[in-house]
Amino acid sequence: EDQVTQSPEALRLQEGESSSLNCSYTVSGLRGLFWYRQDPGKGPEFLFTLYSAGEEKEKERLKATLTKKESFLHITAPKPEDSATYLCAVLKGAQKLVFGQGTRLTINP
Amino acid sequence: NAGVTQTPKFQVLKTGQSMTLQCAQDMNHEYMSWYRQDPGMGLRLIHYSVGAGITDQGEVPNGYNVSRSTTEDFPLRLLSAAPSQTSVYFCASSYSGQAGKQYFGPGTRLTVT
Numbered sequence: 001e002d003q004v005t006q007s008p009e010a011l012r013l014q015e016g017e018s019s020s021l022n023c024s025y026t027v028s029g030l031r032g033l034f035w036y037r038q039d040p041g042k043g044p045e046f047l048f049t050l051y052s053a054g055e056e057k058e059k060e061r062l063k064a065t066l067t068k069k070e071s072f073l074h075i076t077a078p079k080p081e082d083s084a085t086y087l088c089a090v091l092k093g094a095q096k097l098v099f100g101q102g103t104r105l106t107i108n109p
Numbered sequence: 110n111a112g113v114t115q116t117p118k119f120q121v122l123k124t125g126q127s128m129t130l131q132c133a134q135d136m137n138h139e140y141m142s143w144y145r146q147d148p149g150m151g152l153r154l155i156h157y158s159v160g161a162g163i164t165d166q167g168e169v170p171n172g173y174n175v176s177r178s179t180t181e182d183f184p185l186r187l188l189s190a191a192p193s194q195t196s197v198y199f200c201a202s203s204y205s206g207q208a209g210k211q212y213f214g215p216g217t218r219l220t221v222t
Contacts, residue, residue: 034209043113043214043216044152046210046211046212049209049210087151087152091209095159095208096154097209099152
């Protein structure tokens, strides 16, 4: 069964303290792994798509990487505005997105 | 562009009542979907559509109906509301073949008492 597990559930960092979020997945025939950001009271916002092991994508202080079993979202020198819930998801077939539970990230000034 | 819009933002229903959650997009996206988000369970797909007149079930379709008569609109109907349907509902859309990169609406918070 296709499954996505994120860890940790919650993470508190000081401003400038770098860290990584983990997304483990089991899916037959990966068609893409996707990262989203969700602010409180809002809908998720797309960040990255990764298709194959070894691929990396970057946006400002965020870098997403992919292996055959997991993806990492690295956050370098985070700022308070990076506080949000980060969701990862995989495609099941071509049309169904399966999400993990999310990691709630808090950056303290 | 307004993107994906949802109405209402908040709704309280009594058990057994029916209602329709509205969703519209102005990006000419073929793909549209509905999710529910519950604490600790992430987003779960309820129904999706790949174009006008075509719908299919997601992970948790029971108790919900959808139809897609136009490209722009994708309403979600609760036939007989139950407390287990208390949740936040999100509508999303994307271009055909890009179901991984979806644009989400602001959500509807539904409480069933």
